[in-house]
Amino acid sequence: MSQLKQLYYTLSSVLPVTQLLKAAGNPVLFPYHHLVSNHNALHIRHLYSYKNEQQFADDLDYMLRYLRPVSANELSAAVKSKQPLPSNAFLMSFDDGLREVYDVIAPVLLKKGIPAVFFINPAFVDNKELFYRCKLSLIIEELSNTDVSIQLLEQCRNLLNLPSHTSLNEVKHAVKQINNLTAHLADELGLLLGISFNDFLETQQPFLTTEQITELGKKGFTIGAHSWNHPYYHLLTDEEKLEQTISSMNYVTTHFKPSVTTFSFPHFDNRLSQTFFDALKERTSIDLLFGIQNQKYELQNKMLHRFNAERPELPFKKQLHGVLLFMILQRFTGMHAVKRKV
16 A cells, blocks of 8 residues: 555544544445455465455454444345435445355354355356466466576566566566456466466365355355456457356356345446446346445446455554545545446
8 A cells, every 4th residue: 555545544544433424424335355364365365465354353343333234135125216325334245256255254244243245256156267367376476486497487478478588577567467368378377387277276166166155145145246257347348248247147146046136347347338337227137236436426327336445454443434534525526426438
């Protein structure tokens, strides 16, 4: 986190929560995570940071002091009836369907009586496939821990179409730039480095199984969709975007039969046009959509915007104040509502 952001959160934490809540309009907050773990998850380590179980539990306890947990069903009912959303509330959500949802996250939430939405990618369920970005983390880990020979480094450069003078750190940076259109490079690099992604899937079982997801649904959690295999939507055609959304949603409704249908967009949603949302409405009906534009307002598309709550350097005791102040500033400057391009 930059020093400017650290200063912002430090200063905002001085302001009283109750006054910030009131000034922000007594909102519903939508914090999201991917992972909570006490262990070094090598397939995630080089992608983003995450909180451990104690940090996560402490964050929940702080939220519960000022906010009440609500379910996706409660929010959907309000949106459908065009009633105001619940006041001073929060809905937790978790993306990507990682195994720790079942092992770590759900037990903590159940203990504290907090509902949540778990968004899954059908391609990864039952560990049938390893998300290409997880492969990137494993590749960077291998490059970091192995005495990379000059010859091997040159082979990596050639695969990535990099100049011969590119340093090891620059190669790692280039690995992180691989996207869903160039995901084949992850497999080629893995083969070059002697990494067996299939062995990792079999031994580590990083994603949820059908049985685990079914059990989570029976325990009262909402199961939602998060696209079929987590691509960057801005790299897809409009038809591919629709197919990713609808096929993953159909998979969830068919296999897990949630009482409310929910979908969260992978990566980011700010480049999606209103034309896309209009086409989505014509092709399917989803009760609630979720984006990540930091609590902005977009109910015309039944869209609720979340914020990242998993940075370990930022306890929720600070983040809650910062998020609320940001909402107030957005409203004051007229930037609180999402405006989609056609």
